[in-house]
Amino acid sequence: MTPTIIQTLTAFVGAMLFINIVVAALQYWNDRSRAQRDVLIYWMANLLPAITGAYFKNANFMSGTVGSMGTFISQYILGSVLADVREVQVRRTPQILCYLGFLLLAFLFFKSGSSFEVYAFIGAAGAASPFFFHWIATLKRPRRKFSLSQKMFVFIAICLSLHYLDWGYFRVRPEIYGVGLTIAFGIFFILSILMPMIVNEHSLERRNAALGNEVERRVNQLKHAEWQLWEASKLASMGRMAGGMAHEINTPLTAIGLHAERLDYDAERGRMTPQSVKSHVHGIRSIIERISKITEGLRKVARDQASVSVERETVNLRELVHKAVETHQANLDELGIELRTEWGPKELLAYCNPIEISQVIMHLLSNSIDAIDRLEDKWILVSMREVGSFLEVSVEDSGEINSEIASRIMEPFFTTKPVGQGTGLGLSVSKSIVESHGGKLFLDQSSRKTRFVFELPRNGSKKEAGWNLQKNKT
Amino acid sequence: MELAEKQNLNPLNPVKRHRILIVDDDETIRELLAQFFELEGYETQTASNGKLAFEKAVAARPDLVITDIRMPVWDGFEMAKNLWTLEPPLVPVIFISGYAEGDELKELRGNPNMIAFFPKPLSAAMLIDKVNEFLR
Numbered sequence: 001m002t003p004t005i006i007q008t009l010t011a012f013v014g015a016m017l018f019i020n021i022v023v024a025a026l027q028y029w030n031d032r033s034r035a036q037r038d039v040l041i042y043w044m045a046n047l048l049p050a051i052t053g054a055y056f057k058n059a060n061f062m063s064g065t066v067g068s069m070g071t072f073i074s075q076y077i078l079g080s081v082l083a084d085v086r087e088v089q090v091r092r093t094p095q096i097l098c099y100l101g102f103l104l105l106a107f108l109f110f111k112s113g114s115s116f117e118v119y120a121f122i123g124a125a126g127a128a129s130p131f132f133f134h135w136i137a138t139l140k141r142p143r144r145k146f147s148l149s150q151k152m153f154v155f156i157a158i159c160l161s162l163h164y165l166d167w168g169y170f171r172v173r174p175e176i177y178g179v180g181l182t183i184a185f186g187i188f189f190i191l192s193i194l195m196p197m198i199v200n201e202h203s204l205e206r207r208n209a210a211l212g213n214e215v216e217r218r219v220n221q222l223k224h225a226e227w228q229l230w231e232a233s234k235l236a237s238m239g240r241m242a243g244g245m246a247h248e249i250n251t252p253l254t255a256i257g258l259h260a261e262r263l264d265y266d267a268e269r270g271r272m273t274p275q276s277v278k279s280h281v282h283g284i285r286s287i288i289e290r291i292s293k294i295t296e297g298l299r300k301v302a303r304d305q306a307s308v309s310v311e312r313e314t315v316n317l318r319e320l321v322h323k324a325v326e327t328h329q330a331n332l333d334e335l336g337i338e339l340r341t342e343w344g345p346k347e348l349l350a351y352c353n354p355i356e357i358s359q360v361i362m363h364l365l366s367n368s369i370d371a372i373d374r375l376e377d378k379w380i381l382v383s384m385r386e387v388g389s390f391l392e393v394s395v396e397d398s399g400e401i402n403s404e405i406a407s408r409i410m411e412p413f414f415t416t417k418p419v420g421q422g423t424g425l426g427l428s429v430s431k432s433i434v435e436s437h438g439g440k441l442f443l444d445q446s447s448r449k450t451r452f453v454f455e456l457p458r459n460g461s462k463k464e465a466g467w468n469l470q471k472n473k474t
Numbered sequence: 475m476e477l478a479e480k481q482n483l484n485p486l487n488p489v490k491r492h493r494i495l496i497v498d499d500d501e502t503i504r505e506l507l508a509q510f511f512e513l514e515g516y517e518t519q520t521a522s523n524g525k526l527a528f529e530k531a532v533a534a535r536p537d538l539v540i541t542d543i544r545m546p547v548w549d550g551f552e553m554a555k556n557l558w559t560l561e562p563p564l565v566p567v568i569f570i571s572g573y574a575e576g577d578e579l580k581e582l583r584g585n586p587n588m589i590a591f592f593p594k595p596l597s598a599a600m601l602i603d604k605v606n607e608f609l610r
Contacts (some may be wrong), residue, residue: 214482247544250572251500258506261598265513283502334499334546 004049006174009181012347014050016185017043018191035084035199037075045073046188059171061110064123065103070098071127071164077155079134079193085150085202086138095130102126120168128164131157149201153194160187210285233429248294252287259283312437315357317348317391320380324361328369332380335373342383349459350391352437357456360441361393362432364452367427368397371450375399391458392440396451406443430454492609493517495536497527497553498570499545507540510598514606524548528556535566537609538589540601543571551578558587568604570596 024040034098048070056063076095076223083090106123135154146154163183170180258279266272325332332339350357365380372378401409410427427441434441434454441454492583494516498504501522508518519536521527523547527541539557542582554567564587574595582588590604 153512226529247572254570254572255500255506256501257595258503258510258598262506262509265510287502 006178008179009185010054013181013185016188017046017050033203033391035203038081039195039199042074045070048163059116064120068123068127072130075128075161076130079131081198082154083134083138085198086141088135088137088141090137095133098129099126116172117168120171121165124167128161131161147201149194149197153198156187156190156194165188230429249291255287256284312351312353314349315352315354317350317384317393318343320354320358321361324358324365325422326361328365331369336378337369337372338379340381342381344385348384348391350456351459352456356433360433360454363430368395371399372397389458390455392453392455394451394453396447399450401450406445411445451461459465491515491517492537493519495519495527495531495539497521497539497541499523510602514602524550524553528553531557531565538566538605540568540570543569570594585586
């Protein structure tokens with residue numbers, strides 16, 4: 001090969017290096033990441049052997065050493081790009097020492113009169129070694145498989161590293177030096193395509209993983225917030241219940257107090273008669289009975305709370321609804337609300353958590369009561385029927401909901417009550433309870449009046465995965 | 475000597491009997507309070523909820539209303555608001571309650587027609603003293 005061809009090829013290699021440097025610089029300007037910076041340094045480092053190759057006409061130890069420094073740096077970077085993908089790190093110092101050791105060895109060979117090929121080989125091996133160090137480190141830690149482009153990159157990088165080793169052989173044979181240069185050119189060309197691919201792929205992977213983690217974190221945050229809200233709403237309703245209880249107890253206490261004051265008053269004025277004493281004492285006793293019914297109710301609530309679990313069992317829905325209605329009976333009577341129930345003769349057994357479903361029914365009932373309390377025509381109709389493998393329970397009242405409110409009624413925090421009365425959480429919580437049973441809770445939009453419907457799987461159908469085994473109530 | 479006895483002693487000079495309307499949804503409290511005030515020489519009327527109380531007040535204007543707050547149909551506050559739309563002189567009201575509704579009570583604090591607030595359980599003696607103090 002003529003010198004001109006060699007010069008031309010050298011010029012090509014140089015031009016390609018130059019283009020790669022410019023492109024890498026632009027990319028680094030855009031994306032100031034470490035990976036882009038490394039790619040830039042890689043191409044710049046390759047300039048050194050290219051320049052020394054062009055500058056030094058004769059191959060000698062000096063030129064070889066200077067060029068090898070650039071090669072060492074570029075090989076180090078090539079290896080670390082690979083190691084980054086596999087997320088391993090290799091210590092720098094041993095590699096530098098290894099390189100210097102090889103150089104020293106080459107120097108000794110040079111001094112002892114070895115041919116250029118021999119000490120060039122030793123020096124090249126030292127310069128190329130960093131890539132092999134990194135590569136071996138990644139082999140030790142197989143975590144994910146390489147993608148196709150990553151596999152190609154490894155292959156080309158190995159080819160390049162091995163090609164450095166034959167540099168000494170080509171350098172002193174000008175007739176085939178061009179071949180060596182062409183091979184180098186070809187490899188660099190492929191590398192200039194592969195390297196950005198690898199870098200981008202990896203940064204995309206990293207970003208996806210980070211996003212995935214962020215999403216998971218946010219989801220957990222939301223779940224936690226939801227749970228906190230649920231707890232707060234329970235506390236709020238407990239607070240309301242406590243307030244109601246206080247009133248329920250204060251009223252009979254006042255009555256007892258008045259009886260006692262009367263007895264005192266009569267005694268002071270000498271107006272006591274056995275009959276009057278008996279009547280006041282009787283009054284006190286019957287009031288005490290009233291209060292003990294309240295405390296019994298409270299004890300039951302405490303018991304129920306203690307036994308709250310996710311346990312589900314076969315429950316007779318009719319009993320459940322009866323109990324719920326009973327609890328509201330006094331209120332219903334007072335407000336003059338007529339309550340009708342409608343269900344067929346069949347036993348209506350559902351598989352559910354009775355306490356939670358009670359809560360749902362009670363909530364629907366109290367919503368209805370609040371809604372129709374001021375209307376002329378007040379009634380509530382509770383009906384149940386079988387629909388396929390579900391039991392459908394509906395609570396309908398004489399009130400009407402306009403369509404705008406109807407579309408939003410299941411929203412958490414939506415309430416038409418004034419501030420301070422009702423959190424607006426009840427329906428959405430009830431909805432979650434029913435849904436966790438594998439059912440649905442919805443407003444029947446086809447009914448003229450306000451009609452809420454929920455479905456529960458019937459006893460015997462296990463729609464939801466992961467339910468406990470049925471326990472029979474004996 | 476009690477007012478009632480004074481009245482019996484001197485029929486030619488009847489002391490005007492003040493009329494008190496007692497409103498509470500609990501029957502025992504209504505009756506016992508009414509008895510207490512009758513013994514004190516007041517004329518009493520009772521009602522079991524705010525709306526009935528208002529109707530009775532319209533029919534025969536009381537000199538004072540003693541009312542519970544939490545009641546069905548109309549609660550104590552609603553009854554009072556309606557009562558105070560009638561022509562003057564406005565009927566003074568004493569509230570008694572086992573469950574203080576903070577906001578609404580605060581609204582009424584400056585109102586001269588609200589004479590007092592007694593939480594339950596209450597002492598008849600204190601209530602009677604206040605009424606005596608106000609009306610006599």
